[in-house]
Every structure is written in C-alpha cells, then in structure tokens.
Amino acid sequence: MANRKPRTTAEGRADSGRATGRLGVAERVDSWRRLSEETFDLVIVGGGVVGTGAALDAATRGLRVALVEARDLASGTSSRSSKLFHGGLRYLEQLEFGLVREALRERELVLTRLAPHLVKPVSFLYPLTHRFWERPYVASGLLLYDTMGGARSVPGQRHLTRAGALRMMPALKRDALIGAVRYYDAQADDARYTLTLARTAAHYGAVVRSSTQVTAFLREADRVCGVRVRDAENGEETDVRAHAVINATGVWTDELQRLSGSRGRFRVRASKGVHIVVPRDRIVSETGLILRTEKSVLFVIPWRNHWIIGTTDTDWNLHLAHPAATKADIDYILEHVNAVLATPLTHDDIEGVYAGLRPLLAGESEETSKLSREHAVARVAPGLVAIAGGKYTTYRVMAADAVDAASADLPGRVAPSITDKVPLLGADGYHALVNQVDQLGARYGLHPYRVRHLLDRYGSAIYEVLDLALDEPELLRPVPAAPDYLRVEVVYAASYEGALHVEDVLARRMRISIEYPHRGVDSAEPVARLVGGVLGWDEATIAREVEVYRARVDAERDSQTQPDDQAADASRAAAPEIRPEILEQVS
Structure with missing residues (x-):
C-alpha cells in the first residue's frame, strides 16, 4: 500500500497539522526540530490525562509548551480506568464532600460544554x-x-x-x-478522551510528542531549566530548554523525582x-x-x-x-x-x-482503598513542579493547579486558566451532526448506526476520518475480526492521532484488545498493513509488529492464570517491548 500524503478534502478543508491538532508523520518530524531548537515556557512530562490536560491549560493561557511521553499517549493509567466521569459515591460516606462536589462540577462541564461527543x-x-x-x-x-x-x-x-x-x-x-x-x-473512553485532550493542546500550539523519553534534567546552578529526551523509536537524543518542567507522570512520579535529583514533597x-x-x-x-x-x-x-x-x-x-x-x-x-x-x-x-x-x-x-484521592502539587525545586494523586474526573482542576504552581518560574504575568470554556476537538457542531446522521450516512454509504458510533468517537472531526476514504472506498469496510470498527479509523489513527505501532491502535485508539475474545490477535496483521501504509513499513516491520503484539497477548493471557503478582509480573515481562530504544530504568 502506498504511503498516504496530506491532502485537501472534497470540501477544500486543508489537512494542516496545527489547524486540526494533527499528530502525523510530518508533525512528528517537525516536533523533534522544535524540541531541539526552541525554548519553551513549560515542558510537561507524561502523556496521561493530567499531562495532556496541563498542556492544553498552558497552551490556552498563551504559553509556549511541549509535552513528551515515553510510550504512547494514555498508555498508563489513563487507558485502564473504570471509564467513568463520576463524583465517587463512596467518597460521600468518607465525608470527602469537597472532592465529590468538585468531581460532580467537572462531570457537568464535560457533559455539557467540553466533550459532549465523548462523555x-x-x-x-x-x-x-x-x-x-x-x-x-x-x-x-x-x-x-x-x-x-x-x-x-x-x-x-x-x-x-x-x-x-x-x-x-x-x-x-x-x-x-x-x-x-x-x-x-457519566462515562467515556478514557484513552480516546486523553488523546483528544492532547490533540486539542496541539491545535492551540503545543508540541505533543509520544515515544519521547526523559533521560535527564538540565540545570543551571540549582535551577531546573529543561530535560534531555531520547526518541524511543530510533535512539536519537536532544536537549529541550524550558523555564519550568512539570512532572505529571502519575505512578512514575517518584522515579522521575529521583532522576531529577530533587527530594520529593510527597510519595506516590x-x-x-x-x-x-x-x-x-x-x-x-x-x-x-x-x-x-x-x-x-x-x-x-x-x-x-x-x-x-x-x-x-x-x-x-x-x-x-x-x-x-x-x-x-x-x-x-x-x-x-x-x-x-x-x-x-x-x-x-x-x-x-x-x-x-x-x-x-x-x-x-496502609490500605490503598483508604488512601486519599485528593491531589497534591509541589514546587520540588526551582523550575520543577510535581503533581500526583486525584481522579480522572478532576484532571482539569489538577492541570490548572500544576500550571499555576509552575507560573512562579515563568517570566511575566501568566493568564488564568480558561479550560472550562474550551471545548475539545470534535465538540463544536456535534449536536447538529447528531441530527444529520441519515444525511451523513447517505453521503458516505454508511448505515446511520455506524455514523452515530463514529460521531461518539470523533464528534465533528468525523469529516476528517471519512474523507480519508473518498479515494479508497474499501476503507469503509470493517476491520477484519473486529466489525465494530472501520478500516479508515486505523488509517486515521496513524495519520492524525499519533499511533506509531499496532498496539497503539488495537489497545488505545480502538479497544479491540479488550472487546473481542481474540484480544486483537486476529486483527493484528490487517491493522499492521493499514498502519504500515501510512508510516512506510516494509514487510519485515509489519511481521515484527504482528509478532510483538501476539507475544503481548500471549504474555497477558498467561499472567492471568498465575496465582500471585510476582508470577503474573514475570509472565507479562516476558513479552518484548515494541518501542526498540526505550530505556527501562527510567519512566
């Protein structure tokens, strides 16, 4: 399959990266250049919901911001939650009224204004x-x-x-x-929500780059002034200069703190x-x-x-x-x-x-079920802020608090957070399109139920998705062995959504890895060929991607038969890492 190039759609909408928050091949190359050449106000480490939320918060305040993630966007906690936007009913019984009130306020906000297409x-x-x-x-x-x-x-x-x-x-x-x-x-696909946050941040000017691992912190005297990063795909390294760094790595918070050489103010x-x-x-x-x-x-x-x-x-x-x-x-x-x-x-x-x-x-x-779900923010060193704890539902509040804390290290006045007024990509126009599913279905030759499914995944970005099939109508056929999804969604994942590997598509851009008994194995090769058509893979790369994905599934199945964590961890660790240049000793 030939490599697909950026194109202009039938309606004349240009596929420009920043205009659409596109995270494609060209944008990945450009983002490495920008990381190497520019000085940022903020570098955010961690591509989960808090990190991507902080990138959007900072970008919409007018700050120059870069976000780097060692693996894939939402590859950690933010793709493995209960997939709920909720106040936390059990926290009422623990008398955490402030936490519940805050979470319910955020639930209302995402349902009505920020992401009605996703939540x-x-x-x-x-x-x-x-x-x-x-x-x-x-x-x-x-x-x-x-x-x-x-x-x-x-x-x-x-x-x-x-x-x-x-x-x-x-x-x-x-x-x-x-x-x-x-x-x-309320509920949402947690990985898709996090990805949409990242793309919205890119739409407002943030550099967003996955498979980009922090290996060291840069310092001037006692001040953190940036990070050294490694491309986990090819091993290249570069320094990223910034006035401040936010550690938003969730369960990796303590590991990154040790890497920075700064003493943390809290433990995770x-x-x-x-x-x-x-x-x-x-x-x-x-x-x-x-x-x-x-x-x-x-x-x-x-x-x-x-x-x-x-x-x-x-x-x-x-x-x-x-x-x-x-x-x-x-x-x-x-x-x-x-x-x-x-x-x-x-x-x-x-x-x-x-x-x-x-x-x-x-x-x-000592009991994890009783540990606080409140979040904590600390300026652990000049130029370095850490944030951890909290709930998925309250990511926006956490992100704003982190940027507020980092503002002490930024030159000039920093504008207040406005993310309560910024709809995510795909939200604008969504409700009108819901009323037009029959027309959309007729236009693209799709059943209305399929159009509704796509609208609830992409919102008004549905045109971007479906226009990729204008010249290749076979892309509107279902993914083999996963009929809930269309082949064009795989192409879109690699062209617009930053997917670099088969696993990124099967486990996060789509949820085939948990929704089908074959756990994505039966879809791996056709998905690899579609992704390879965008990313320029040869036959050897396609074969490796399929082999590594199958090994991941085999390892997970085996771990789920083990009696305890140690045995299960050993089974899961037997699977090879798909990102060839990632360093395991750091987050």
Whole structure:
C-alpha cells in the first residue's frame, strides 16, 4: 500500500497539522526540530490525562509548551480506568464532600460544554439489602450527589421496589435485594478522551510528542531549566530548554523525582485495579450496577456491546508500565458479581481483562482503598513542579493547579486558566451532526448506526476520518475480526492521532484488545498493513509488529492464570517491548 500524503478534502478543508491538532508523520518530524531548537515556557512530562490536560491549560493561557511521553499517549493509567466521569459515591460516606462536589462540577462541564461527543450519561442500580434504615440513608446520600456541583444534565435518583428493580435488571437473583435506587453518572473512553485532550493542546500550539523519553534534567546552578529526551523509536537524543518542567507522570512520579535529583514533597503509591469485560448478553439488564464489597465498591458498567466489571484495589510494587492481572484478581471479581447474578459468569465468558495503576498519595493509611484521592502539587525545586494523586474526573482542576504552581518560574504575568470554556476537538457542531446522521450516512454509504458510533468517537472531526476514504472506498469496510470498527479509523489513527505501532491502535485508539475474545490477535496483521501504509513499513516491520503484539497477548493471557503478582509480573515481562530504544530504568 502506498504511503498516504496530506491532502485537501472534497470540501477544500486543508489537512494542516496545527489547524486540526494533527499528530502525523510530518508533525512528528517537525516536533523533534522544535524540541531541539526552541525554548519553551513549560515542558510537561507524561502523556496521561493530567499531562495532556496541563498542556492544553498552558497552551490556552498563551504559553509556549511541549509535552513528551515515553510510550504512547494514555498508555498508563489513563487507558485502564473504570471509564467513568463520576463524583465517587463512596467518597460521600468518607465525608470527602469537597472532592465529590468538585468531581460532580467537572462531570457537568464535560457533559455539557467540553466533550459532549465523548462523555455520556450512564445509569446504575444501587441494590438495597436492609429494611427500614437503608433506603432513607441511601436516598439522603444520593440527594446530595444529585445536587452537589450544579449537576443538571443527568436525571435524579429513582426509587424501585424489588419487582421494579428486577424488571429493570432481570439478571439479578431475587434474594439479592429487597429494593433498589437508580442513579446516574457519566462515562467515556478514557484513552480516546486523553488523546483528544492532547490533540486539542496541539491545535492551540503545543508540541505533543509520544515515544519521547526523559533521560535527564538540565540545570543551571540549582535551577531546573529543561530535560534531555531520547526518541524511543530510533535512539536519537536532544536537549529541550524550558523555564519550568512539570512532572505529571502519575505512578512514575517518584522515579522521575529521583532522576531529577530533587527530594520529593510527597510519595506516590501504586494501587492495582483490575477489570474484566464480558458480552452484553451475559447479563440481562438495561442499567449498570454498583455493589458494595468488604473493601470498596464493584461496578458493572454498560460498555457498548459489553459489560466492564471491576475493580480490585491492591498494592503493586512491580513493573509500572505493564501491571498484570492474576487469576486471584479475576476470581475476586467473579465471586462478588456472581453473588448477585441468577446465572453466574465463568472464566469462559471473559472477552478481555485489563489492569491499571492508581497513583495514590501515600502516607494516610496502609490500605490503598483508604488512601486519599485528593491531589497534591509541589514546587520540588526551582523550575520543577510535581503533581500526583486525584481522579480522572478532576484532571482539569489538577492541570490548572500544576500550571499555576509552575507560573512562579515563568517570566511575566501568566493568564488564568480558561479550560472550562474550551471545548475539545470534535465538540463544536456535534449536536447538529447528531441530527444529520441519515444525511451523513447517505453521503458516505454508511448505515446511520455506524455514523452515530463514529460521531461518539470523533464528534465533528468525523469529516476528517471519512474523507480519508473518498479515494479508497474499501476503507469503509470493517476491520477484519473486529466489525465494530472501520478500516479508515486505523488509517486515521496513524495519520492524525499519533499511533506509531499496532498496539497503539488495537489497545488505545480502538479497544479491540479488550472487546473481542481474540484480544486483537486476529486483527493484528490487517491493522499492521493499514498502519504500515501510512508510516512506510516494509514487510519485515509489519511481521515484527504482528509478532510483538501476539507475544503481548500471549504474555497477558498467561499472567492471568498465575496465582500471585510476582508470577503474573514475570509472565507479562516476558513479552518484548515494541518501542526498540526505550530505556527501562527510567519512566
């Protein structure tokens, strides 16, 4: 397949990188030049939701900003969450009212203004098991939940009898509840949301570059004045000069602090959370479910044609890039959800499994489930700010706090944060396009349900995606062995979204790695050929990409049969690293 070049669409819209937040081949080359030649106000280290959020915050304040990520955007915690924008119902019980209010305010903001194309309301059933006292107790908590933070975009709580709850969720055992309350939160594809943040930051002028690893900090006397970075694809190195650096690396915070030679003001503790994915027809229900456990809560979350069930909450002190789920983790989830299901789930029902690490602030308690979800920001040295903790939902507040803290090291006055007024790419025009799905479908020869699916992934950027198929209509066919996705989305991932490897596409730009029983293996070769057509791969590179991806899946499957973290980590670590020049000893 010939390399695809930037082109002008049928409507005359130019495919210019900065205008669209494009992260393509040409932009990657240009970003390396800019990193080497320019002096930035801020360099942000870490391409998760907080780092990309900080890049957008800084860029929209008029600052010169660069963001570097050692692996792929959202490759850590920000692609492995419960995929919820929520206040955290259990934090009400812990009396963390400020945290809940802040999170609910952010939930309202993303639903209505910032990202209505990516974030959607989702309902949950809260089963009641005790008579008399539990219903008023839960009702009072949910009344707070429904009104704190200015929440207006989701329905309020609805109380149900046992019969009413079972009609809504026939999958439940009759004796699992005496009644229920239905309430609403919101959900999003966490990896896609983070990627959209990064592209929006690039749209406003930020340099955004993945596979770019910090190997050292630059200093002038006692002041941090930039970083040395290494291209994890080819081993090239360069110095990046900046007035200040923000460490937004999540669970890698302590490692980067050690690399900087500065003493940290707080410690970060990694807590492993495991989720399983099962087919939608295995649990008959029109709503999600929240269950109390002896340690925390367990969610059953609607996810297109699937359910996501999780999570666990255990210490993790092993490989940070590849946390591994164990058989014990999976058994824990199955045991707790099966306690209320009329037809139990088995290991054979599981389509996908993923494990992520929460960056919790250490010191408050020995139990990770009780460690604070508040965030902390510290100026750990002149020119160096670190931020950690918090929740995915509150990323925007965290990002603004980090840039505020770094502003002490920046010349001149720094404007206040305005990201509460800046819609993400794809948001503008989304609602109008929802009303035009039939016309869009007719124009491109797609069923309206397919257009709706694309709108909920790309919003008004759907034209950018589909215009790539104007000269190659075969790109509008489904991805082999993954019919929920179109081939043109693979091309778009490599052309616009910074995907450099098959894994980047199967695990994050799309969620094929967790949504299909083959976990992406059956799609790996055709996806590699599509990506290779954009990135200029030869047959040897295509074969290596497929081989490494299959090895990753085999290693993950094996780790999920192991009895403990050490054995699972050893199994997962056996898979080769797809980024050939990455250095494992630093984040």
